[in-house]
Amino acid sequence: MAPVIRWVWLPFLDLSLPIQRTTNRARAAHNGYGNVMITTSLALIVLLASSVSGPSVSFSQDVLPILNKHCVMCHITGAAQGGLDIYPDPWTAMVGVPSSQSPLALIEPGSPERSYLVSKLIGTQQTVSGSGLQMPFPQPLDDEEIKMIRVWIEQGAANN
Numbered sequence: 001m002a003p004v005i006r007w008v009w010l011p012f013l014d015l016s017l018p019i020q021r022t023t024n025r026a027r028a029a030h031n032g033y034g035n036v037m038i039t040t041s042l043a044l045i046v047l048l049a050s051s052v053s054g055p056s057v058s059f060s061q062d063v064l065p066i067l068n069k070h071c072v073m074c075h076i077t078g079a080a081q082g083g084l085d086i087y088p089d090p091w092t093a094m095v096g097v098p099s100s101q102s103p104l105a106l107i108e109p110g111s112p113e114r115s116y117l118v119s120k121l122i123g124t125q126q127t128v129s130g131s132g133l134q135m136p137f138p139q140p141l142d143d144e145e146i147k148m149i150r151v152w153i154e155q156g157a158a159n160n
């Protein structure tokens with residue numbers, strides 16, 4: 001969440017600096033304009049912040065079906081490929097659990113960037129000192145599915 005908030009605040013700072021200069025030069029004439037600009041940029045911040053966090057993603061309803069459909073067949077007791085057994089409880093198997101391939105946790109609540117699972121899904125595992133193939137193979141998840149998992153982690157990876 002922190003990098004998002006920083007990014008969202010920047011346009012506000014950019015807009016408010018010229019406003020301050022303007023109001024100093026001709027306070028009476030431009031006060032109204034300045035207020036409009038400030039209000040507009042505040043509205044923008046609220047808009048951006050809400051579109052980033054969006055509706056809450058549910059683990060059981062949104063994430064679990066993706067894992068059951070695309071991952072469990074290879075990551076199940078007796079055939080736990082890569083040493084990863086996510087059935088029947090993928091939440092306990094991955095949230096806060098160290099990866100066996102990289103120094104990262106499989107899922108770091110609140111941080112998709114520090115979640116090795118996300119690197120494996122988008123194919124950047126080599127850049128975080130990991131190894132192996134992009135998951136699942138041979139066919140990666142589609143963008144919507146990856147986004148769902150990413151947003152769920154960003155929102156705290158709740159067991160909800």
Ligand code: HEC
Pocket residue numbers: 066067070071072073074075081082083084098099100101102106116117120131132133134135136137138141
């Ligand atoms: C066809 C079998 C297969 C499928 C399907 C598959 N995996 Fe894997 N997975 C493997 C194998 C084999 C490895 C170890 C070698 C590698 O990483 O390429 C592995 C490794 C992993 C690792 C690394 C484990 C660690 O401790 O670092 C993760 C995470 C992972 N898989 C997640 C998934 C997820 C999530 C899915 C579904 C979206 C998935 N896999 C689908 C076979 C599979």
